Amino acid sequence: MPGLPGLLFRQIQVNFSYFYSLCPIYMIHPRNRNHSMRYSQYLLPTLKESPADAEIISHQLMTRTGMIRKVAAGIYSYMPFGLRSIRKVEQIVRDEMNRAGAIECLMPMANPAELWKESGRWEKYGKELLRFKDRKETEFCMGPTHEEVVTDIVRNTVNSYRQLPLNLYQIQTKFRDEIRPRFGLMRGREFIMKDAYSFDLEETDADTSYEKMYQAYRRIFERCGLKFSAVEADSGAIGGAFSHEFMVLAESGEDAIVSCGGCEYAANVEKAEVRVSAEAAAAPAQALAKVETPNQKSIEEVANFLKVPADKLVKTLIVQTDSDELVAVLLRGDRELNEIKLLNFLGCDWVVMAEEAEVVKATGAPTGFAGPVGLKLRIIADNEVRQMSDFVIGANEKDVHFTGANLERDFKVETFADLRQAVAGDPCPRCDGRLESWRGVEVGHVFKLGTKYSEAMGATVLDDQGHSRELIMGCYGIGIGRTVAASIEQNHDDNGIIWPMPIAPFQVLVVMLNPNDDAVRGAAESLYAELLELGVEVLLDDRDERPGAKFKDADLIGIPLRVTVGARGLKQEQVELKARAGDEIEMLALTEAAVRLRARVDAAL
RNA sequence: CGGAGCGUAGCGCAGCCUGGUAGCGCGCCUGGUUUGGGACCAGGAUGUCGGAGGUUCGAAUCCUCUCGCUCCGACCA
Numbered sequence: 063m064p065g066l067p068g069l070l071f072r073q074i075q076v077n078f079s080y081f082y083s084l085c086p087i088y089m090i091h092p093r094n095r096n097h098s099m100r101y102s103q104y105l106l107p108t109l110k111e112s113p114a115d116a117e118i119i120s121h122q123l124m125t126r127t128g129m130i131r132k133v134a135a136g137i138y139s140y141m142p143f144g145l146r147s148i149r150k151v152e153q154i155v156r157d158e159m160n161r162a163g164a165i166e167c168l169m170p171m172a173n174p175a176e177l178w179k180e181s182g183r184w185e186k187y188g189k190e191l192l193r194f195k196d197r198k199e200t201e202f203c204m205g206p207t208h209e210e211v212v213t214d215i216v217r218n219t220v221n222s223y224r225q226l227p228l229n230l231y232q233i234q235t236k237f238r239d240e241i242r243p244r245f246g247l248m249r250g251r252e253f254i255m256k257d258a259y260s261f262d263l264e265e266t267d268a269d270t271s272y273e274k275m276y277q278a279y280r281r282i283f284e285r286c287g288l289k290f291s292a293v294e295a296d297s298g299a300i301g302g303a304f305s306h307e308f309m310v311l312a313e314s315g316e317d318a319i320v321s322c323g324g325c326e327y328a329a330n331v332e333k334a335e336v337r338v339s340a341e342a343a344a345a346p347a348q349a350l351a352k353v354e355t356p357n358q359k360s361i362e363e364v365a366n367f368l369k370v371p372a373d374k375l376v377k378t379l380i381v382q383t384d385s386d387e388l389v390a391v392l393l394r395g396d397r398e399l400n401e402i403k404l405l406n407f408l409g410c411d412w413v414v415m416a417e418e419a420e421v422v423k424a425t426g427a428p429t430g431f432a433g434p435v436g437l438k439l440r441i442i443a444d445n446e447v448r449q450m451s452d453f454v455i456g457a458n459e460k461d462v463h464f465t466g467a468n469l470e471r472d473f474k475v476e477t478f479a480d481l482r483q484a485v486a487g488d489p490c491p492r493c494d495g496r497l498e499s500w501r502g503v504e505v506g507h508v509f510k511l512g513t514k515y516s517e518a519m520g521a522t523v524l525d526d527q528g529h530s531r532e533l534i535m536g537c538y539g540i541g542i543g544r545t546v547a548a549s550i551e552q553n554h555d556d557n558g559i560i561w562p563m564p565i566a567p568f569q570v571l572v573v574m575l576n577p578n579d580d581a582v583r584g585a586a587e588s589l590y591a592e593l594l595e596l597g598v599e600v601l602l603d604d605r606d607e608r609p610g611a612k613f614k615d616a617d618l619i620g621i622p623l624r625v626t627v628g629a630r631g632l633k634q635e636q637v638e639l640k641a642r643a644g645d646e647i648e649m650l651a652l653t654e655a656a657v658r659l660r661a662r663v664d665a666a667l
Numbered sequence: 668c669g670g671a672g673c674g675u676a677g678c679g680c681a682g683c684c685u686g687g688u689a690g691c692g693c694g695c696c697u698g699g700u701u702u703g704g705g706a707c708c709a710g711g712a713u714g715u716c717g718g719a720g721g722u723u724c725g726a727a728u729c730c731u732c733u734c735g736c737u738c739c740g741a742c743c744a
Contacts, residue, residue, distance in 0.1 A: 110693065110705070111679050115737055135736065189668095241668085244737090359744060377744065391742095399742050415742060429744045456744075483742095576702055610704040617704090628703060638703095 099568070099594075101603040105142050108615050118314040120550035121246030123559050127619045129567075136243025136251030140543075143619065146567035146599075147546050148254065152233050154285045154564065155256045155540055162278040164229040164258050169211045171235060175201035177210040181518045186411070192239045204237035209515045209537060212259045216533065217521035223263050226523070226533075227271055231258030233542065247543035248503065249316070254543050260536040261516075263525055268510065268534040272304070275508050275538045279308050282540065283505065287562030288549055293319055294329040295507065296402045305509045308540075309502030310548035319502045320484050324495025331499070332402045334484035335491040338445045348452040348466030350435070356461045359430025361395045364463060368454060372396035375454045376447055376467070378432040380416040380424060380439070383408055388416055388424050391481060392434060392443035394450065398483040407442070407479050431456040433464060434473040441473070444481040503548040504541075511535040559620030560642050563666035568601040570659055571621040573613070575628035577606050585652060586627040589637065592656035598663055617642070623662055625655065 098104065107128040115132075116122040124130045129144025140148055156166065175193070178184035184191075184203075192204040205211065212230055220228060233256045243251045260271035276292070283290045288310050295307040307330055309319055321328035329335070358367040365372045375395030381404070382388055389408065393399055404413060418429055424439055425432045433456035434441050448469065455467045469475065486499035515521065516533040525531050546565065553560045563569060570593060574586035586602065593600040601621060603612050609628075616624050626638040636649045639659070650658050 107677090109678060113678070114673090114680095117738090132736095241741090242738095361743065364744095379742065379744070381742085393743085395743090397743085401742065404742095413742095415744080418744095421744075432744060573703095578702080606702090608702055608704085608706055610702090610706080613704045615705080626703075630703070 099599075099601050101601060102605045104601065106615075106619065107141075108618055116246065118245050118248065118551070119554055120248065120314075120547040123550055123554060123618075124246055124547065127559065130247060136240060136249070138247060138250060138252070143567050144546070147561070147565050148542055150565040150567075151286060151542050151545050152254075152256070155233065155282055155542070158278045158282045158285070159231050159256070159258060161281075162229075162274045163227075164231045164260075164275075164278075166232065167215075167230050168232045168234060169205070169208050169215075171205055171237070172202050173205045173208075173211055175203060177214055177519075178203060181210050181213075181515055183210070190238045190240065192237050205234075206236055206238040207255075207537075207539070208232070208234070208257055209259065209511070209535075210519070213515045213519045213521050213535070216259075216261055217516075217519060220261065220521075220533075221523055223523055223525045227260065227262050227267055229258055229260040229271060229275075231256060231538075245314070245316075245547070247547045248314075250543065253541060256540040256542060258538040260538070261521075261533045262536075263523065263531055263533065265534060268536060272508060272510050272536050275536065276306060279506050279508060279538070279540070283308055283310070283545075286545060286549060286565050287553070288505070288545070289552060290505070291319070291321065291328050291502070293321070293502075294327075294333050296330065296333040296406075305507065307504050308506035308508075310505050310545075310552065311500060312503050312548060312551040313501055314551055315501035315503040317502050317504050318499060320486065320488070320497040320499045322490035322493060322495040323498055324490060325493040327490055327492040327495075329484075331484050332400065334488075334497070336445070336480050336482060336484050337489050337491045338480070339449070339489070341449050343449050343451045343469065346451055346466070346468040346471055348468075350467055350472050351465050352457055352459075352462055353465055354461060355431075355463045358461075358463075364454065365395065368463070368465065370454060370465075374450075374452075376434075376450065378434055378437075378456055380421050380429075380432055381413045382416045382420060383410045383413050385410070388420060388439050389413075390432070390434060390437055390439045390441045392441065392447050392475065393482055394444065394446050395454075397444065397446065400481060400483040403479070403481050407481065425456075425458040427456070427458045427460050427462075431458060431460060431462060433458050433467075434475070435464060435467065437473070441475050442477045442479060442481070443475045445478050446482065447475070448478050503544060503551065505545045505548050506538075506540040508538045509536060511537050554620070557614070558618035561620045561622050563622050563663065566620070566622050567599075568621045569599045569663045570623045570625060571601050571603060571616055571619075573603045573616060573624060573626045575609055575612070575626060577604050579629055581632055582627055582629055585632055585637070589625065589627065589652070589655055593659060596656055596660045598656075598660055622666060623659060625650075625659065 109126045112122040112126050116125050127143060128141050130138040131141055132138055175184055191206060194202055196202060235252055236255045237252050240251050243249055262268040262271055290308055290310045292306045292308050295305045318331040320331055320334045355364055355367055358364045361372050361375055361377055365375055372395040376392050377395050379391040379399060380388055381391060421429045451468050452466050455464050457464045484497060486497055488497045490497055513532045513534055515535055521533050522530045549565060550559055553562060572586055572590050574582060576582050590600055590602040620642050622642050624640045624642060631638050635652045637652055637655050639648045639650050
């Protein structure tokens with residue numbers, strides 16, 4: 063039996079290494095200090111040319127810096143340099159999730175079909191869900207998200223309201239078999255995602271859980287150094303609950319956003335409301351008249367042919383719903399249908415534009431000539447149509463349109479609704495301002511789910527009255543890789559990446575200008591060692607390359623602080639500091655360089 | 668899924684139309700020179716031309732099939 067001091071000592075040792083095992087990577091474990099962060103031995107395969115398939119900046123730069131390597135369409139290996147940045151973002155996410163009271167877990171990538179059949183999504187999810195069978199022919203899918211699994215966990219382990227609130231999160235690789243993967247990590251099929259799921263009994267508590275996540279997300283993206291905006295998003299067919307997307311501003315963004323210059327309102331165009339103006343339609347001035355429009359099918363063609371502006375046309379879209387009903391949707395000629403709004407209005411999961419044959423059957427004319435007059439279909443119209451008069455519509459007859467069409471007099475509409483896509487210049491739905499539009503990358507999404515899954519899968523707990531009640535859920539996602547990519551979209555110049563310190567793969571790059579010069583080598587090596595000792599994440603460029611090549615690589619990989627150790631500076635016992643983000647060059651005394659750099663790093667974190 | 672295109676050395680590409688056993692640039696290796704913004708000289712290695720089948724004396728090249736990848740579209744009647 064060991065004596066007390068021995069036990070204590072052992073205990074301390076155990077705790078010590080345990081402590082380090084929990085450390086974020088930027089706190090270097092003493093055992094790891096000797097690990098080579100020498101460029102000559104590190105794997106950083108930079109490319110002068112960017113690969114042919116990289117379209118957007120972040121994809122080009124991530125490939126050129128050797129952060130990622132493509133393995134298959136939408137599937138990438140994270141190379142050492144890229145992984146460091148990924149891990150930084152993960153760590154920031156972890157910090158803030160933990161701070162907000164969420165608990166980390168890790169669910170499997172392979173999900174049994176059984177659970178997905180229970181929620182109904184095995185049928186609903188479509189081809190994005192990658193399905194496969196094991197050797198026993200049991201069906202599985204790669205998890206694209208984990209509501210089913212987490213709900214299963216909770217229903218089996220949480221029985222009482224006393225265990226609530228509960229928020230479980232994981233940082234996991236997801237798989238979605240995207241129709242069109244593109245833009246590198248921006249839209250991959252396999253990607254790392256943080257997903258969290260909250261469980262509450264009361265609506266107000268669920269709202270609190272949502273609010274906590276919303277605030278945590280703000281902190282996360284602020285800490286990552288991103289310019290972002292939280293916008294109202296569509297909550298889909300799941301219900302009227304609320305949802306926000308966190309959008310990073312970037313021209314290459316796949317989402318269109320509108321926001322108001324005058325107030326806080328910001329929304330995805332999928333969601334953005336269009337305010338109905340009070341303006342009434344002018345009284346009909348023209349009679350309904352047939353005009354020949356040979357082969358003039360599109361709005362543009364008809365408008366040009368009849369020499370009227372597109373906003374004097376009304377287009378009639380024939381859509382087919384998931385219950386096989388055909389519906390006619392009327393929109394002002396120059397407007398676009400917002401399909402999400404239509405889905406929500408009809409309560410459908412999907413609609414498609416009707417096939418040519420269906421259109422012919424329903425309207426008696428080929429596509430391009432559909433109109434509401436005499437049409438035996440359900441007719442719904444965008445609010446704006448109500449304010450139009452003497453407009454042009456299809457006549458349900460090949461090569462014929464009507465001019466001078468008017469509501470009520472010539473045809474009736476079952477319902478008016480907000481169905482069109484918002485555009486820049488529209489009045490703000492909240493104030494007197496006008497909407498502006500811009501593009502963003504969706505890096506995070508917070509979503510109040512309600513009881514969809516708890517109901518389908520029987521996730522209930524007993525409340526303080528002993529009654530069994532369904533849990534109210536929320537789900538909260540962050541695309542980790544996409545966040546890194548979005549950061550590069552925002553932080554780069556012609557020469558390469560300009561990392562914000564908090565997510566930079568390394569904090570300091572020491573450039574040893576001429577490794578064959580003993581004085582230079584010695585000074586750079588000892589500065590490197592000192593920085594390691596101070597816990598600075600440092601990469602030492604000790605390659606026997608010409609200075610030009612080293613500087614070019616330094617700019618490309620974008621480490622925030624670059625220290626050049628060269629014969630020129632050493633004559634004055636100095637090294638040269640340059641921030642990647644600026645132009646100024648600062649000379650540091652060799653003796654205090656390490657400490658100064660540590661301070662610069664801390665100031666930027 | 669519809670349309671278009673591309674698969675030739677690690678990367679970027681030429682060669683294909685008009686069949687005759689494969690080339691350029693970058694990178695890589697060796698030696699030398701060079702060392703503050705992608706150096707130079709000399710020498711060198713590297714390809715089942717995505718795969719299968721066919722036509723042919725002969726196929727990277729022509730034909731068929733197949734696999735992979737990329738782009739555009741998938742509401743604007």
